[in-house]
Amino acid sequence: MEHPERIGRYRIEGLLGVGSFATVWLGHDEVLDARVAIKVLAENWSHDLRVRERFVEEARLLWRLEDERLARVHAFDELPDGRPYAVLAWADGGSLRGRLESGPLDVERCLWLLAEIAAGVQVLHDAQIVHRDLTPGNVLFRSRLAGDEQVLVADLGLAKELAAASGLTARAGTPGFMAPEQDHPLATVDRQTDVYALGRIGVVLLTESGDVDGGWRLRPGVSDGVGDVLRTATAQDPADRYPDASAFLTALADAAPPGGPHAPRPSSRQEAAGRGGAGRTRTLARWWGRRRVVAAGVSLALAGAAVMAWSWWERDTSVAASDDDRVRVRLPEGWQAAGSGWSGRTDGDGAREPALVVSPDPGRWATDTSVPGAFIGLSPTLAAETTPEDLVAAQVHGQCEAPESAEVDAGGVTWVVATFAGCRSGKATIVEAASSAPSDAGLLYAQIAPPASTDPARFVESMLAGIEVGPP
Structure with missing residues (x-):
């Protein structure tokens, strides 16, 4: 294969790869002093209109989407022989x-x-x-x-x-x-x-x-x-x-616990929005490098759930955190609770740590965007690994607007709360919240999708005020 000296304004430094329909060269933009990847339609396909259109359409898609999770197009042009080429951001880390x-x-x-x-x-x-x-x-x-x-x-x-x-x-x-x-x-x-x-x-x-x-x-x-x-x-x-x-x-x-490294990053637009906020938002932005997606809720195995219920708001339900502590959740009218523990979070004996899904329909809240609900968990092990600020900062919803973050006092407990609104897929509003449970019982975590007919801030505050940790 002949090694071109230049393609357009770019000096060619080497060959990056050869595919069925295109060849990719490493180029150097001497004006910007930057390396780029230049994808050139293969010569043997240059006269096939279907393949040529496919090549052009790829560049159009990348240009139109312009997302940092996709290979970005900087320019598009043709060689003297008529073959099109696209100038892309160079993926210096390989494949x-x-x-x-x-x-x-x-x-x-x-x-x-x-x-x-x-x-x-x-x-x-x-x-x-x-x-x-x-x-x-x-x-x-x-x-x-x-x-x-x-x-x-x-x-x-x-x-x-x-x-x-x-x-x-x-x-x-x-x-x-x-x-x-x-x-x-x-x-x-x-x-x-x-x-x-x-x-x-x-x-x-x-x-x-x-x-x-x-x-x-x-x-x-x-x-x-x-x-x-x-x-x-x-x-x-x-x-x-x-x-x-x-x-x-x-x-x-x-299928994996929150707070781990196995999570997508936010986009640079989200990071910029975080830096542009005030107070808590700037603090949270520093931690967006260690985040985890909890996009619509945490699925829990419902079989064998040990749930206790009695009258309180409409009623309150609890699951054991240890022999000494339980987490109680006060339920809005018409809501139910279900759960057999926190999927992916286990204690020293291998048992799931306590967690519940509460919703008008717990079985559908994570998959049906119209169903409100909440996931609430208490984790002693998370308390040893992270803080409420870090845990909330680790939650990212890329299809929502940049979050509004604050500290909320509810029921005598201070919660770190991030509200994701204007979500383009899934729930319209998602609230992430965490706090340190009283008496060092663990770290409390709540993800709430408020009902569409309510004031989200007021509903979330009431929900958080109804979460308690104490003796059985």
Whole structure:
């Protein structure tokens, strides 16, 4: 392959990769003193109008979406021979495929990576776009000024808007990551096709065998809940999978404890909004590097739930935190409580720490956007790991406006509260709150989706005032 000296105004320093439809060169922008990736349509495809349009459409999508989770387009032009090329931000950290060639990655890192990838795909799904070719080779890394890395979803050459994705006649995708329906030309290709690929990437990252039939063996340190998420995502029938990347991301978050490193970052716009706020908001912004998505709520196993109820507001329900303490929740009229503990949070004996879902319909509150509710948990182990400020700062809802943060005194307890409003998917308003329980009983955490017909601030304050910790 001939090594060009220049492409447009860019001096070519080397070859980054060769694909079926394009070649990617490492270029140097001498004006800005910056390296870029230059993707050039392969010469043997330059006269195929379908492939050429696919190449151009990828650049258009990236330009239109302009999200830091996607490979960004800086410019688009043509070579003297008429072949189009796109100038992209250089992913200096290489690809996930390249990293996996050196051996398996740390489990915590894998969980974080899978969540980051899903968050990138969610950007596409929110824009009514299906990727259709998610693979480790299309997951790239770029260094950030803060010293960490940004995960990028790349190679949208096969991406299609959902309205046009049904009934495609060309087989598209990469074997091993293609959903079964992609082998059938007349099948519908939609968000659940990408969910399958997300599950397959998760299988590669988090299992020892990588078998697609669900008979894999999870790597040590991977919970059974995560295994269930992967099995659902890779179901043969699309109807049995999660409906989109957002639902996959929520399920993945449910399967691991909050506060860990396995969580998507907020966008730079969110960070900027946090820095532009006052008081508590600026404080919380410092901690947004260690966050976790809890997008719509925490799913709890309802079977065998030990729930006690009696009259208080309408009534109050409690679960044991220890032999000496219980967490009590005062219920709004018409609400119910259910729960068998905090999924992913266990005490020294391996038992789940206490948690409840309270809602007019606890079974539907996490999946039905119209159902209000709350998840409330008490964790002695979290109290040893983090603080209320840090835990609240670790919660991010990327589809909502930047949060308003404050301290709220309710029921004699000081809560750190962040309110996410104007959410474009899921619940319209999500409130994250945490406090230190009295008598060093643990760290109290609450995620609340207020009813649409109420004043959110007043409802949340009443709900928090109704949470107590004390003897049985």
